[in-house]
Amino acid sequence: MKVKNKILIILILIIVVVVFFFSGIYFLYGDKLGIVRDNLRLVVDFATVDLFEENKREIDVTNYNIDIELFPRKEKIVAKTRVIGLIRNKKKIELDFCDNFNIHSVQLNNSTADYYFDGNKLVIENNEINSDTFEVSVSYEGTPKNLGFGSFAFTEWKDDIMVSTLNEPVFASTWFPCNDTPADKALLNISITADSEMVSVSNGKLISVEKKGEKTKYNWLTVYPIATYLIAIYSAPYQSFNQQYVGLYSDTMNIDYYVLPDKLEDAEFAFADHPSYLKTLSDLYGEYPFIKEKYGAAQINWSQGAMESQTITGIGTNFISKAKFFSSMMLHEVAHSWWGNSVTPKSWKDIWLNEGFATYSEALYWEKTKGKSALISTMESFRVENDVETLYAPKMNIFSKMIYNKGAWVLHMLRRELGDTLFFKTLRNYYKKFQYGNADTYDFKKVCEETSGKDLRKFFDQWVFVGKGKIEIDYKWDIKNSEKNKKELSISLAQTQNGYEWYDFPIDILIKEDSGNEFTLTRYITSKDTVISFDIPDDFSSFEFDPESWLLVSIRSLEK
Known part of the structure; x- marks a missing residue:
């Protein structure tokens, strides 16, 4: 072998x-x-396909037009999807699509086309050699596979039927043919037909509602591009209510909520802070990206949390509660409007640009609304242990806590490295440059360096590209008389981590006196083993490393 x-x-x-x-x-x-x-x-x-691939396929989709009818009691759909785009490889068009459907027809540019399946790829022969554009139309029916986190789910809550989708990362193709990569964003028209008791919700703006006998058709349209993993259908006998968000430039936008009747009272309480989330994050990063459409949240029957589908977050039933235990989760999903939905990663190698940024947005929101102590306590709750992968291009679990929490810590430490003024200017510049498009970690690094004027190669190597884990320090200390006949505190630091040879970083040391006075000294560490010495007052009592929690670090005293 x-x-x-x-x-x-x-x-x-x-x-x-x-x-x-x-x-x-x-x-x-x-x-x-x-x-x-x-x-x-x-x-x-999918193991034969690089999950982290950028848009290497030879097409560039510009529009999806999905017309889908739901039959939840039969767990079945009947659909027609049109995919419009540009073609580079003129011999064939390759779309991601599961092969379990009964396909009625496949057309290319309004003519019947030859096609075949290669695994979970629909391959369409292209006989129009001279055309640079294409329009593929596929009519099909069947039961979608429910894969990943629940890519297409027919469920029940009490006596109510619910339908929901959750495509992330590569499962949009379980229910419609597409170029299922975050790098290929497109505009979307989606029409959803179901029994009239069902309210059917999707991305963008609701354009019209059509009554068709005992059925109702909801027509939705996006005016901003969307990645396939963010396209959603939520359909249930919802009741709806709304709030309004007044934007930075006085634009008014609806915040629409869809929940089952027995959750209406809980939802009115649980969702009440969304205008504050939108306003605070817009102040930090720039105006809410989809202000010409909406922001919304819909109840879904999912036990793991929430999903940031573009302009319509799906929130699990169990997280809609008057107790408001899940405010940070809802805030996190709102933050994805900027980080993930507007600025979308070029590949899944860069998933931390979604989850790390949204997680740090939680800390920034609480800092803005509750103060510095809330920032510190939130960051402390994000401390990670035993992560064995790099933040960039993790090999196995792209949705581990490490991606979320270490990603947030990297941004927090970058803020310490650059200072507040340059850090927040960097985030706004990055967002402005890549909004409604795609970016990768190298793009973000470049914006950081261009905005700050600093060489950040070492920072990104140790925290993102190469280093694994966190800083681990063993230390010893001693007090002796200096040459100036003053007390001198000498601290020996040894970096002991296995995930990276040595980190460069600033460290704050809080000096405490018997009188109650305190002051902070800062030293920049640039070697594996370091000795720090400085004069201390006669009534010195103790010292504390990193008192304001700026470092992802574990520190252990070797003193008995």
């Missing part, structure tokens, strides 16, 4: 273990054994 084959077998075994592990965690619907089997099959299929 060749070494290459051995590696492939090992990778497949790892995938099998991961799939069965997460199948026990994810909220799955229906026949669990069947879903585990389908999850395993699709993940193995």
Whole structure:
């Protein structure tokens, strides 16, 4: 057996273990054994595709037009999807699409087309060699696979039927043909038909509602580009209510909420702070990106949390409560409007640009509304342990706590490195440059350096590209008389972490006196082993490292 084959077998075994592990965690619907089997099959299929690929396919989609009818009691859809775009490879068009549907027709530029499936790719033969544009139309019906976190779910809450989608990261193709990569954003028209008791919600603006006998069709339109993983359908016998957000330039926008009747009172309380979230984050980063459409939230039957579908966040039933225990989660999803939905990663290698930024936005919001102590306590809650992957291009779990929490800490330490003025200017410049488009970590690093005038290679290497884990320090200290016949505090620091040879960083040391007076000294560490010495007052009592929690660090005294 060749070494290459051995590696492939090992990778497949790892995938099998991961799939069965997460199948026990994810909220799955229906026949669990069947879903585990389908999850395993699709993940193995996707193992042949680089999950982190940028838009390497030879098409550039400009528009999706999805017309879908829901039959939740039969767990079935009937749909027609038109995909419009530009073509580079003129021999064939390749779209991501699961092969389990009954396909009625495939057309290319209004003519019947030859097609075949290559795994979970729909490959369409292109006979119009001279055309630089294409329009593919696919009519199909069947039961979508419910994969990942719940890519297409028919569920019930009490006696109410609910339909929801959750495409992240690569499962939009379980229910419509698409170029399923975050790098290829497009405009969206989506029409959803269901029984008239159902209210059907999606991205963008509601253009019209059409009554068709016992059915109702909801037509939604985006005026801003959207990535496939952010396209959503939420359909249930919702009741709705709204608030208004007044933008930075006096534009008024609806905040629309959709919940089941028994959750209406809870939702009115739980969702009440959304105008504050939008206003505070707009002050920090720039105007809410989708102000010509809406912001909204819809109740979904998902037990793991919430999903930041563009302009319409899906929030799990269990998190809609008068107790307001989940305010930070809702705030996090609002923050994705800037980081993920407007500025979208070029590939899943850069997922920390979504989750780290949204997580740090939680801390910034609480700082703005509650003060510095709230910033410190929030960052302390984000401390991570035992992360063994790099923040950039993690190999296995792109949704681990490390991505969220360490991502937030990297931004916090970058703020300390640059200072508040340059840091917030950097975030605004980055957002302005890449809004409604795509960016990667190298783009962000470049904006940081251009805005600050600093060389940040070491910072990004140690915290993002190369380093794993955090700073770990052992220290000893001693007091002796200096040459000036004053007391001198000498502290020996040794970096002991395994994830990176040595970090460069500023460290604050709070000096405390018996009288109650305090003052802070700052030293910049640039080596693995460092000795810090400085004069101290006669009534010196103690010292404290990093009193304002600016460092992702673990510090251990070697003194008995």
